[in-house]
Amino acid sequence: MLHSQSAEIIPSRWYNVVPDLPEPLPPPRSGSEEKSSIELLNSIIPAEMLRQEFTFNRYERIPDEIREQYLQVGRPTPLVRAVNLERVLGFSGKIFYKFEGATVTGSHKINTALPQAFYAAQEGVPEIVTETGAGQWGTATSMAGAINGLRTTVFMVKVSYNQKPGRKTVMGLYDGTVIASPSDKTDFGRRVLREKPDHPGSLGIAISEAVEYAISNGYRYMLGSVMNSVLTHQSVIGQETIAQLEMLGETPDALIGCVGGGSNFGGFVFPFIPGNRETEMIASTALEVPKFSKGEYRYDFIDSAGILPMLRMFSLGSDFVPGKIYAGGLRYHGSAPSLSILIRNGRIKTDEVGEEEVITALKLFARTQGVVAAPESGHAIASALRYVRNPDNAGKTVVINVSGHGYLDLGIFGEKK
């Protein structure tokens, strides 16, 4: 039998890569001397999140309530051997894919949304707040809020808000309140609207609004990616994959995933790192967002508004404006600090794929495996196709992380821009 998805596969602890990094993880830093953005962060995220952000513990126990919630949302997700894809490619090795799109909210984002909402609920706040661009994070946050008894407010970049009615609908089903950003709900939003009433919005503005709204109401702010605690939560992906491969008696030669802020990728590959120098790990980014080839390794702001702290990471600059690509989740200018270290020291390799090639890869994956993958995940699939088509890799075993489904992003298959 080719896979197993028994509930026992859900791990009992999260894996934190920090103690296994080749150098210490540079801590977040405040961008300004007078106004500490670290203190700001501390005041809007749950204390338990803050502890996990700075811990050196290799493992953190997953609370029973969260394991139960993971089960409820569709964990463990399937690990499937892509036999039809192998056949069509004439590949002599094995291709597996881990399918995070099988969670009920359709992407890996739910893996960290659940614990963050749970910790917020434990602190007695009535509401959680975040921003969303492409929509996956707002969807996961709304659902996590709903099942943890919290109201959820999502500031959604206005241009996405108008282009993606399906995303709004789904967040609404989870009782999320979705506000087009810039909005009249915050001082910052009102200021932007005064200057430019038809402003299309940006992730930076949406973050600023969400943070202001959280502070002024005493609510908790939810972190979607980049932060170490978020990557730790996402380690359920890689740990499940390890267990599933072991049950099949398989050892992977290569792990391939896509990188926006780095959370699905880190969550997928980091658990393979301890005691392993053999498995290739390939981080696939958008050619249009060349953060690893053209970005600098330096302290830069998490958000374009400079409200949240700075992180030491590969960055194209927090004011970087990428060309329009459908993989909204990959448009982010930076990448998680831990991932950046492992890319700098060569443990993790990188690849860059343009949108045309991604569309071709998504189509092949749909036609052979039936999976309508998210545009972001299409980058991982495209990089995997490059790997498999390289004659040097004949006979190898590859695992792709398919971070989400693409049912709410079918525009990528529409008419050309």
Added chain:
Amino acid sequence: MLHSQSAEIIPSRWYNVVPDLPEPLPPPRSGSEEKSSIELLNSIIPAEMLRQEFTFNRYERIPDEIREQYLQVGRPTPLVRAVNLERVLGFSGKIFYKFEGATVTGSHKINTALPQAFYAAQEGVPEIVTETGAGQWGTATSMAGAINGLRTTVFMVKVSYNQKPGRKTVMGLYDGTVIASPSDKTDFGRRVLREKPDHPGSLGIAISEAVEYAISNGYRYMLGSVMNSVLTHQSVIGQETIAQLEMLGETPDALIGCVGGGSNFGGFVFPFIPGNRETEMIASTALEVPKFSKGEYRYDFIDSAGILPMLRMFSLGSDFVPGKIYAGGLRYHGSAPSLSILIRNGRIKTDEVGEEEVITALKLFARTQGVVAAPESGHAIASALRYVRNPDNAGKTVVINVSGHGYLDLGIFGEKK
């Protein structure tokens, strides 16, 4: 642990309810003396389908290739205990749901599309043909064609074709050729268009076009529901559910599903029937399509054009035109003959739910379990909520079949018609 989805749960044989029915299954009948629609059917469906249609065998071995394909498309599907829903309802019993929406094509339809495409491929034809209304069946057929090396042509009711661009896109990803019906590809379509160039189409017209196109080209026609062989293939749903409940040590008091032609419902409940008189089985239909309360039990045409044979079944008349409801899959006028017999003799109960109540149920299910279910499945969920809220059913164990996800049918949550 609350569930298990190990591959071993996929059954090795299909279950055919015919030998366990309280009376013989009335065979399909030709509607006309001169022109036998039975012979017509025989000439366009694979011989193996025809054999399965008339067999009295209780079990049919599932070919290894099909078991492998089931695994590829996401079987076994999860059986999840809906603990959040139980909590919100304050229900003292247990609610489980079987989630067919977790298959890669998003509904149960793939369970029969795969074997039918496989048998067609074995007969050496290059192409399979069918019609689709709501779109789930065309989606499953296209994907089944793709992985069995066949071209697929889908005649899609024009009004759906125009209203559901996402469905077209997904079928196209599976290399399906989607043709708006009425079309200029068939004599029948051209005749309709001559009389009424802006005809919105109907399932009857689409069936007529698909059958004509299959005959004139020597292709194979795919049966979406109602026929006994189709219900037999769908028995994987119920058999998996039995295995999953056994692993949990649970015995269901009630099984609840929705009924269009009856294939997801029959596939879900029939495997529970042998030697079991205790488990309640509730078939939920649309109040707007009251086939069991207002329909007659008689021979009636499968399709409104009267091209395919007649079946003895509950029917509102093959010319029945339901009001507009989003659950397109439930608008069918009839119901599978085996299901009709079991409803007549009282073994299976019925329930009718209107669209407003269905929308409320879908919202509650999303908010508690995170699942965006298909409008059709919303009827099953609504009937389950009625069951659970009945004080007589306190403490009972209920299993709902959620036949599909609703990501491509979010219109039901939009503005009121």
